[in-house]
Amino acid sequence: MQDYANAFVLLLNYVVVPATTYGCQLALGALGVSLIFSVLRFSNFAHGELMSFGTMITLLVTWWLQAHGLTIQPLATALLALPAGVLVTVLLSLATDRFVYRYYRIKRSDPIVLLIVSIGVMLVMSGLVRFIIGTDDRTLDDGVRFVISAKQFRDLTGLQEGLAIRATQIITIALAAVSVGLLFWFLRHTKTGKAMRAFADNEDLAGLSGISAQRVVTITWVVAATLATLAGVLYGLDKSFRPFVYQQLVLPIFAAAIVGGFGNPVGAIVGGFIVAFSEVALTYSFKRFFSYVLPADWLPDGLYQLISTDYKYAVSFVILVVVLIVRPSGFLNTRSS
Template identity: 60%
Template sequence: MEDILNALVVLANFVIIPSLAYGAQLALGALGVTLIYAVLRFANFAHGDLMAFGTMTVILLTWFFQAQGIGLGPLPTALLALPFGIIAAVLLAMGTDRVVYRFYRKKRSAPVTFVIASVGVMFIYNALTRIFIGTSDIRFEDGERFIIRAGEFREWTGLAEGLALRSSQVHTLVIAVVVVIALFWFLQKTRTGKAMRAYSDNEDLALLSGINPGRVVLITWVIAAALATIAGTLYGLDKSFRPFNYFMLLLPIFASAVVGGIGQPFGAIAGGFIVAFSEVSVTYAYRRFLSHIMPEEWMPDGLVQLLSTDYKFAVSFIILVLVLLVRPNGIFKGRVI
């Protein structure tokens, strides 16, 4: 019995809790991508760098608050800076839409034109982030780091394995749940949210019913930029901030959006968790887990790892390819592509 408990604790500590937190971060990013896809109808390549820009603003303000001695006690100062980071990212996204995308929308350009324009935007966001904060790895988590420490857990339960619950993981989950509930309430219940969904379903019909397209697009950018900043900040608190890593997050985020069915908010959330769980569970070395439930003499020699962690991007890609082959519209029947 104790062996099984130990094995479960190992699994929770190294697979379940990390992938829950990572999945929530991916889901928030994928929600932004999927909303932009639903309303503006293109895959936004600049989304990773928008996340990086928002997070950068949060970090700069965190440093400013820390220098002023303002903090939230046990909570990380970054949460205090988050609303300001969201404002900065929203302003940037709105400005970009005004200067870049609006022109192509008026011309009704092909979606691929928007995608290429988003590559240009990506270059610019990329440069802005790097000019302000550089390219190095930054950790900006402060306050109380752990909610449960591995050592304390061992003392309480008397088990051989410890379970550590980091506060950043709990913050991620709590904030993600609140944000997602708020978003769905907005999309389902408010007039603007309904207008957005109508516009996404059928642009021409929505225009005929008097929906203002400029407003719908604007709100979409506000929501996408806010989600990107929140996702980026939570990811940075949980792991660390490095502009290049945020660019690389684009692939798992796209995979999450496509797996769930692009254009479908529910799909983006499900996709985020599917990608995160597969990524973590395929690259985790199961040796320690198996050592508790398997007799000594049966133990294999190696780490019992399906794929080395260097291949974690391959996991999102393989899921993507499988979905494209088996169910091209994604799990939740996204837009027919």
């Protein structure tokens, strides 16, 4: 019995907790991509850079706060700086909409043209971030590291395996849950949220009912930029902030959005978790796990790792490709695409 408990805790510690945290971060990112896609009707390749930008601003404000001795120990100072990061990122995305995207929206350009335009925005934003803060790895987290450390857990339960839960993981899950809850309440129960959904369903009918397109678009950018900053900062708190890594994050985020059904908010969240859990579980070595659940003489050698960790990013794409072959409209899509 003890062995099974150990095996369970082992999986919890190395697979479930990290994957849940990562899944929350991906889901927040994918929600932003999905919202832009359903309201503005294009795939925004600049979303990863928007996350990067928001995280950078938050980091700069964090440094300023730290220099002035303003911290909220035991929590990370970055949480105090987060509203400022969100504000600046929202302003930036509204500016890109006003000066870049609006022209194509009014012209009703093809979505693929907007996709290329978003690549231009991506280049500018990535240059901006790298110019301001450089390409180095930076840490955001300065709060208390563990809610419960592996040793504390072992002492508490008497098991061999420890379960370490970091503060950033709790913060990620809590903040993600709260913001997703707020978002769904907003989309379902407020007049503006309903207007957004109506606009996403049919632009022309929404216009006929007196919904202002410009207002819906503005609010979509505000929500998407907020989610992007939140996702970026939570990822940075959990791991670290490095522009190159954030640029690559756009891949699993798109995979999550498509797997769940592009343009469907619930799908984006489910997709985020599917991608995160497969990425972590497929690259985890199950050797120790089997050493607990199997009799010792059954245990063959090998790491019991399905895919080498080097191919972490490949996992999300294999999922994506499988979905594209089996069910191109995504698993949770009710609308035809």
